[in-house]
Amino acid sequence: MALERKDADASTTVSVVTVGPARSRDALRQALAMGCDDASLVLAEEPLSDLAVARALAKVALETKPDLVLCGKQASDDDQGFVGPALAEVLGWPHVSMLTRLVAAEGGVELWREVEGGHEVWKASFPVLGTAHKSEKEPRYPSLPGIMKAKKKEIPERPVGSLGADLGGPRLEIVALETPPARGGGKILKDGDMKAVAEQLATLLRDEAKVL
Amino acid sequence: MKILVVAERKDNELRRVTLELAAKAGTLGETSVVEVTGLDRYSVLPAVSALAAKAKSDAADLILTGATLNGRDLGARLAARLGRAYAADCTGLASDGGALAVERPMYAGKIRAKLRVALPAVLSIRPGAFPLPANATPPTVTALPADTSAEKLAFTSFAPTPSSGKRVSLAEARVVVSGGRGLKGPENWHLVEQLADALGGAVGASRAVTDAGWRPNEEQVGQTGKTVTPDLYVALGISGAIQHLAGMTSSKVIVAVNKDPDADIFKIADYGVVGDVFEFVPAFTEAVKKAKASS
Numbered sequence: 001m002a003l004e005r006k007d008a009d010a011s012t013t014v015s016v017v018t019v020g021p022a023r024s025r026d027a028l029r030q031a032l033a034m035g036c037d038d039a040s041l042v043l044a045e046e047p048l049s050d051l052a053v054a055r056a057l058a059k060v061a062l063e064t065k066p067d068l069v070l071c072g073k074q075a076s077d078d079d080q081g082f083v084g085p086a087l088a089e090v091l092g093w094p095h096v097s098m099l100t101r102l103v104a105a106e107g108g109v110e111l112w113r114e115v116e117g118g119h120e121v122w123k124a125s126f127p128v129l130g131t132a133h134k135s136e137k138e139p140r141y142p143s144l145p146g147i148m149k150a151k152k153k154e155i156p157e158r159p160v161g162s163l164g165a166d167l168g169g170p171r172l173e174i175v176a177l178e179t180p181p182a183r184g185g186g187k188i189l190k191d192g193d194m195k196a197v198a199e200q201l202a203t204l205l206r207d208e209a210k211v212l
Numbered sequence: 213m214k215i216l217v218v219a220e221r222k223d224n225e226l227r228r229v230t231l232e233l234a235a236k237a238g239t240l241g242e243t244s245v246v247e248v249t250g251l252d253r254y255s256v257l258p259a260v261s262a263l264a265a266k267a268k269s270d271a272a273d274l275i276l277t278g279a280t281l282n283g284r285d286l287g288a289r290l291a292a293r294l295g296r297a298y299a300a301d302c303t304g305l306a307s308d309g310g311a312l313a314v315e316r317p318m319y320a321g322k323i324r325a326k327l328r329v330a331l332p333a334v335l336s337i338r339p340g341a342f343p344l345p346a347n348a349t350p351p352t353v354t355a356l357p358a359d360t361s362a363e364k365l366a367f368t369s370f371a372p373t374p375s376s377g378k379r380v381s382l383a384e385a386r387v388v389v390s391g392g393r394g395l396k397g398p399e400n401w402h403l404v405e406q407l408a409d410a411l412g413g414a415v416g417a418s419r420a421v422t423d424a425g426w427r428p429n430e431e432q433v434g435q436t437g438k439t440v441t442p443d444l445y446v447a448l449g450i451s452g453a454i455q456h457l458a459g460m461t462s463s464k465v466i467v468a469v470n471k472d473p474d475a476d477i478f479k480i481a482d483y484g485v486v487g488d489v490f491e492f493v494p495a496f497t498e499a500v501k502k503a504k505a506s507s
Contacts, residue, residue: 050298051292051295054292074300076319076320076435077318077319078318079300079301079317079318079320079435080288080298080299080300081284081285081288081300082288082291082292082298082300084288085256085285085288085289085292086288086289086291086292088289089289089292089293090292093364094256094257094364094365095256095289096365097256097281097284097285098281098285100429110368112371114429114430115281115282115430116222116281116381116382116383116430117372117373117430118370118371118372118373118430119370119371119373120253120367120370121367121368121369121370121371122365122366122367122368123365123366123367123368124364124365124366128365133429133436134429134436169295170295170296170297170298170330170333171297172297172299172314172327172328172329173327173328173329173330174325174326174327175313175326175327175328176325176326177318177323177324177325177326178323178324178325178326179322179323179324180317180321180322180323180324180461183461183466183479183480183481183482184479184480184481186466186478186480186481186482186483186484187482187483187484188473188478188484188485188486189483189484189485189486190473190485190486190487194487194488194491194492194495195495195499197485197487197492197495198492198495198496198498198499199495199499199502199503201467201483201485201496201499202496202499202500202502202503203503204483205444205465205467205483205500205503206503206504209444209465209482209483211387211443211444211464211465212411212444212500212503212504
């Protein structure tokens with residue numbers, strides 16, 4: 001989404017930052033290869049509280065002073081969806097979640113938010129934060145020159161403790177991680193013609209499962 | 213424990229999840245249900261500002277929102293404003309001494325995490341996680357005027373998705389019929405729609421289908437789309453990728469129709485039909501109409 005803005009307006013610069021362990025460099029390198037201008041890593045080998053991550057990112061945002069900060073809508077591991085809104089809160093900026101589209105507007109930007117039945121269009125002046133749901137376009141593949149250029153770029157790193165952010169904050173204490181109870185052992189219907197199977201299933205749903 | 217439940221409304225009716233939360237909260241402690249009023253549509257900053265003040269003046273230990281699109285957005289920012297613990301999309305909740313025992317899915321639903329969450333806290337709760345008791349009385353809802361002075365955004369317009377709007381809302385539907393790549397193309401969606409109409413349900417789709425542009429994104433059921441917990445989920449021509457399962461395995465009864473007998477969807481289905489969707493679905497739609505008429 002950010003690179004699409006850069007395609008539309010060449011004066012745009014796109015910086016990428018993450019808070020995480022050293023292996024997060026791979027993702028940053030990938031972003032550079034796709035065409036982002038610079039990348040930096042805030043090194044945190046141990047997991048932080050969600051609020052501490054937001055506070056650390058806020059320190060970086062206050063240094064680099066972007067007009068627009070984009071985050072994903074939720075992590076694919078814990079699915080919390082917290083850091084984006086919390087980062088906006090720490091910065092005192094407005095945020096719009098579930099973005100699918102950004103449109104340049106006089107004095108700011110239009111943010112398209114996907115909701116039931118369509119999109120809400122919100123206008124914001126800068127600075128503003130958005131959490132991206134899904135862009136209209138697929139993420140681009142890095143080009144070969146992009147990959148070569150990205151290899152040469154430095155990715156500066158600094159320990160999260162050096163930012164001066166409050167790294168406290170409420171933590172969720174994990175008591176247990178379990179596999180959810182397995183479903184299954186269902187009835188499989190496959191014999192006979194489809195009309196008979198259809199009638200059999202409708203009867204089962206009405207009389208056995210009681211959902212009709 | 214003092215609990216504040218944030219009500220949500222759709223088309224003038226309280227959402228079902230609000231009723232579920234009010235009933236559940238009532239079993240845990242002293243509950244008040246508030247609805248942010250004075251906004252034409254949900255907007256996070258005026259709502260958070262009013263709710264943060266209310267939570268402080270009421271000394272609420274626990275704030276509950278529905279894990280809906282807006283409820284999750286609100287819950288996260290409100291927790292950050294108050295510096296409180298936050299857990300999203302919770303499916304289990306009980307009191308545990310002075311804290312909370314909370315369950316929530318992680319890793320696309322492959323893992324169920326049991327958490328101990330210290331109070332005060334903010335939780336968003338998955339719709340359908342606490343089914344509404346049959347004898348539940350409707351909650352008393354107190355109006356809480358939004359703090360419009362906190363607004364920093366301007367709403368400009370609403371762009372409706374073509375073809376949507378006439379059916380029930382996907383996230384809260386009691387019946388969902390979803391189509392996958394097995395339907396072969398958007399021109400065949402009338403099969404999904406006719407069955408959904410016969411069942412009185414909402415229409416969903418797999419990620420493959422929304423990615424291909426056959427159906428709008430908002431119909432996607434799965435980890436990156438909507439999570440649904442209907443009484444009946446019908447998967448038509450969907451193979452059952454983990455991404456999709458994450459959004460629908462909590463459904464009460466799952467029906468799967470697929471021509472591949474080894475499709476993963478059959479592992480979680482209560483009723484599986486191995487067969488051709490194009491042959492089966494029209495017959496099933498008729499059979500459903502008949503079965504409903506004679507019940």
